[in-house]
Amino acid sequence: MFKTLRNALLATVTATISTPLIADEVNVYSYRQPELVTPLFDAFTKETGIKVNVAFLNKGLVERLVAEGDRSPADLVMTVDISRLSEVANAGVTQPVVSETINANIPAEFRDPNGHWFGLTSRARIVYASKDRVADGEVTTYEDLADPKWKGRICIRSGLNAYNLALTSAVIAHHGEEGAKTWLEGLKSNLARKPQGNDRAQVKAIYAGECDISVGNTYYMAKMLADEEQKEWANSVRIIYPTFENAGTHMNLSGVAMTKAAPNKESAMKLIEFLSSAPAQELYAEVNGEFPLKPGAKPSELVASWGEFTPDATPLIDIANLRPASLKLVEQVNFDE
Template sequence: MFARMTTALTALAVAAPASADEVNLYSYRQPELIAPLTDAFTEETGIEVNVSFLDKGMVERLKAEGARSPADLIFTVDISRLASAVEAGVTQPVESDALRENVPAQYHDPDGHWWGLTTRARIVYASKDRVDPSEITTYEDLADPKWEGRICTRSGTHVYTLALVAAMIHHHGEEEAKAWLEGVKSNLARKPQGNDRAQVKAIWAGECDISLGNTYYMGKMLEDEEQQEWANAVDIVFPTFENGGTHVNISGVAMTASAPNKENAMKMMEFLVSPEAQEIYAAANYEYPIAPGTEAIDLVQSWGDYTADDVNLMTLASYRADALRLVEEVDFDG
C-alpha cells in the first residue's frame, strides 16, 4: 500500500492493520532527505519505514482517510504546518522521557502533539560588494529608509514570511508590526517573488543588496554548481529582534490520531531525537540539530553563531491569522 521512498499513494487505504515490523510516514520533506534517517532507524530496530512523499494536501488527506489512514507519523517543516495539523484534529499527543530530554521546550507543542527535529534561522543574505554586515543588526532595522530600493524577498503570504511577521507581532504588537511591514515594503527593490535562492540570485545580479532567507539555502546553493556563484556573492548575517534573539523555524514530527502502528511510531520518534539521528538529519539539509550536546556540521558552523529567540513556536502559530491579515492590509505583494 505504501511506496518505499517514492511518491504519494494514489488511493485511500481501505484498512490500516498494525504490523509488528513497520511504521508508515507521510512526509513533506523530499525522499532523499528522509532516506539516511529511515535507513539508520531500520538498521537499529529492524522496523521497516514506508514513506509516502506529499507535496501538498497532507492535512486534507488525513481528514479524508480518518480512522482508516495507514499513516503513523507526519514529517513537515514550518510551525504553521504543524499547528494546522493539530488544529485539524489529525494528530495525537505523545509523551516520553526521551522526547522531553532531547527537545527544548520552545521546540515542541506544550501539549505534546508535535516535536521539533531540526532548526533553521531566518537570516539576511547581504552583498559582499555593497553591504557592510555590521550595518544589519536587527529585523526592525530592515524598515529603515537607508535600505530603500535595496531589499528582495519572497511573497508576504509564504509561510516563512508569515512566521517572521508573527514573531514581530509577538515582540511588538500588531500596530508596530504593521508599520514595520509598510517600512519593509517601501524598501523593496522589486515586487516579492520567487523562493529564497531567487533572492540571492537577484543580489548576485545587482537587482538588490540584501534579502531574507533560511540558512540552509546557503548549503543547497553551494552544492549546486550553477548556484555556487550566487552563494559566494553574499554574506550570512544573523539579525535579532530588538528585545529578543534570532528568528528560527523548525522541521518536526507528529503522530497521527489513528496511528495503526503506535508502538513502532513512538520508537521512531524517540530515535529521531537521539543525538545520532539529529546529526544525520541536520547534515542532510544543512540545518541545526536541537538535542543537547549535538552540533551542526562544519560548513553550517562556519556561518557564525547566533542566539535563537526563545519564544515557543506554538505561540507564534497563534498569530498566523493576524500576520496574514496585516500582510494583506499593507498589500505587501502589490
C-alpha cells in the same frame, strides 16, 4: 545513492502503504523530500529492525488524514514550518505523545506544550548581504530592515509565504500588531522590486546587482553551494544572523506528529524518540543543511562555519497562533503589490 533510494521508494510506496500491516513497522506521510529523510529511516531500521514505509506527498496531507479518519494507515506525519505542524494538530488528526526522552532531547520552545508535535531540526530566518555593497554591522536586527537607509535595496519573496508570515508573527510577538504593521510598511517601502520568487531567487538578484540584501532561510546557502550555477550566487553574499531588539534570531523548524489513528503506536513512538536523539539529529541536519535541536548535538562543518547566534526564545506555538494576525497585516499593507 539518494536518487536511487528515492526512485525505489516512489515505485513501491503506494503498494506498501495499502497492504495489510505487519508487526514492527511504521507508516509515515511526509512532505519532506525522499533524499532528506531516507537516510534517517534507514538508520532507524538498522538499529531497531523496524521497517519504515513512507508516502511522499506534495500537498493535501491534512485533507487525506481527515478523509481516512480512523482507517488511516499513517502513524506519523513529517513536515516543515510551524504553521503546517499547527494545521495538522488543529485539524484533530493527531494525538498527544508523552515521552520523557523526547522532552529531554527537544527544548520546550520547539515542541507543542500538549505533545501534539515535536521539532526535529531548525532553520534561522536570516539576512543574505552582498559582500561588495554591504559593510559589516550595517544590518544587525530585523527592525533594521524598515530603516529608510535600505530604500530600494531589499529583495524578498511574497509576504504571504509561510516563512515570511512566521517572521511577521514573530514581529507581532515582540512589538504588537501596530508595531508589526509599521515594520511591514517600512520594509515594503525599502523593496527594490515587487516580492517574487523563492529564497534562492533573492540571492540571485543580489548577485545580479538588483538589490543588496534579502531575507531567507539558512539552509538555502548549503543548497546553492551544492549547485554548480547557484554557487556563484552564494559566493556573492554572506550570512547575517539578525536579532530582534533585546532578543534572538527568529527560528522555524521541521517536525513530526503522531496521527490519531496510528495503528503502530509503539513503533511510531520509538521512531520519534530515535529522531530526537543526537546521532539522528546530526544526520538529519547534515543532509538538510539545518540545525539540530537537541542541546549538544552538532551541526555540519559547513553550517557551523556560518557562525554562532542566539535563537529567539519565543515559543513557536505562539508564532503559530499569531499567523492569522500576520496574514491580516500583510494584506492590509498590500505588501505584495
